[in-house]
Amino acid sequence: MKKPAPFSPELNNKIEQFQAQAAPMKLGTVDFSSKLLLAPMAGICNIPFRLLMEDLGAGGTVSELISCHGINYANQRTLEMLKIDNLEKNVGLQLFGEDAEAMSRAAEVAQNYGPKFLDINMGCPVNKVVTKGGGSALMKEVEKLAPLFEKVRSKIKIPLSIKIRTGWDANHLNAAEILKIAHDSGIEWVAIHGRTRTQQYTGLADWNFIENLNEVKKLPLVGNGDLHHPYGVSDRLLKTNCNALMIARGALRNPFIFLESLDPNYAKQKRSIFHGKDYWEVVQRLYTYNTEIFPEERTTLVQLRKLIVWFAAGFPHAAAFRSQIFGCQHLGDTMKFTEDYFLSLGESQKFINYDEVFMSSGHG
Numbered sequence: 001m002k003k004p005a006p007f008s009p010e011l012n013n014k015i016e017q018f019q020a021q022a023a024p025m026k027l028g029t030v031d032f033s034s035k036l037l038l039a040p041m042a043g044i045c046n047i048p049f050r051l052l053m054e055d056l057g058a059g060g061t062v063s064e065l066i067s068c069h070g071i072n073y074a075n076q077r078t079l080e081m082l083k084i085d086n087l088e089k090n091v092g093l094q095l096f097g098e099d100a101e102a103m104s105r106a107a108e109v110a111q112n113y114g115p116k117f118l119d120i121n122m123g124c125p126v127n128k129v130v131t132k133g134g135g136s137a138l139m140k141e142v143e144k145l146a147p148l149f150e151k152v153r154s155k156i157k158i159p160l161s162i163k164i165r166t167g168w169d170a171n172h173l174n175a176a177e178i179l180k181i182a183h184d185s186g187i188e189w190v191a192i193h194g195r196t197r198t199q200q201y202t203g204l205a206d207w208n209f210i211e212n213l214n215e216v217k218k219l220p221l222v223g224n225g226d227l228h229h230p231y232g233v234s235d236r237l238l239k240t241n242c243n244a245l246m247i248a249r250g251a252l253r254n255p256f257i258f259l260e261s262l263d264p265n266y267a268k269q270k271r272s273i274f275h276g277k278d279y280w281e282v283v284q285r286l287y288t289y290n291t292e293i294f295p296e297e298r299t300t301l302v303q304l305r306k307l308i309v310w311f312a313a314g315f316p317h318a319a320a321f322r323s324q325i326f327g328c329q330h331l332g333d334t335m336k337f338t339e340d341y342f343l344s345l346g347e348s349q350k351f352i353n354y355d356e357v358f359m360s361s362g363h364g
């Protein structure tokens with residue numbers, strides 16, 4: 001697609017102030033523009049959201065999980081998910097499946113869509129996926145892994161990464177063993193969500209576990225889990241042994257998290273310089289991307305309104321705004337209500353109770 005209209009000079013200045021502090025980094029042979037990456041999220045990490053997050057400082061992005069069988073059956077909806085836009089810079093496609101032959105055939109197809117890397121989902125806890133042996137069930141079948149990784153590797157020219165959990169359950173914390181197999185089978189880096197499959201999204205991500213893995217690791221490691229606000233991310237960034245960090249849910253309530261986390265002194269103050277007016281600009285950018293990608297107005301409406309409502313979380317009167325948005329069936333009215341709401345906020349700050357559970361299900 002063609003480049004969108006620029007942000008206002010005020011928002012641009014704020015963005016650039018943080019971008020100047022981003023340190024480019026490499027994972028394996030892949031260049032990323034910052035150590036803070038957008039984690040894969042099913043139903044969310046499509047082209048519009050990935051583009052927006054790159055505009056707002058994400059050093060790289062990953063698609064939602066895509067079924068290898070859907071690719072091999074040439075299912076139209078699945079093939080749509082493989083598409084990458086020419087404006088995307090550092091994007092990977094994530095595949096899921098359980099069978100080396102099927103995964104390698106799908107990987108060959110996926111690579112032709114132009115991602116910088118492919119990723120294998122080994123963290124999805126959802127029953128529909130694990131009962132077939134995919135997602136986090138792969139962590140239980142360690143003997144299958146080297147042949148799987150090697151077969152996929154042999155079919156593609158771009159780098160291959162994996163995204164795992166700490167283990168299947170508290171009695172089987174085998175991430176270190178998987179790192180070793182990955183290293184010996186040509187995987188370039190590993191992202192790890194610091195929970196077991198059994199935990200799903202309960203409890204807290206175990207950062208001690210992740211940081212200690214660094215002592216045994218031979219591969220670049222990307223740490224993930226519960227990095228919900230700029231203060232937590234910048235603090236982790238200062239002390240982590242990981243090569244990079246991945247943020248999923250944090251970006252839904254704060255699209256500026258990749259930027260705001262880059263400056264520890266700023267993040268410590270826990271006050272944001274991004275206000276309602278900036279959020280409104282971000283929504284307009286997202287609207288542009290969605291309407292470029294999705295011909296159906298309904299699709300843009302469905303995609304936009306969940307993000308608009310998450311972006312509003314913690315601002316005054318967010319609950320009433322949420323009801324208004326979900327009660328509205330027209331894209332034009334939705335945008336008007338959104339404009340009125342965000343512009344009415346002035347310099348109000350967000351107040352989010354991070355101890356409350358937010359989105360306790362997902363595919364990794």
Ligand SMILES: Cc1cc2nc3c(=O)[nH]c(=O)nc-3n(C[C@H](O)[C@H](O)[C@H](O)COP(=O)(O)O)c2cc1C
Binds near residue numbers: 039122124228
């Ligand atoms: C709605 C949702 C969808 C997700 N989909 C995927 C996915 O497709 N692939 C994957 O590897 N992880 C997926 N995840 C897991 C996230 O990438 C991440 O590992 C997890 O949410 C923990 O990070 P966070 O605390 O920053 O959210 C998903 C998470 C959520 C909340």
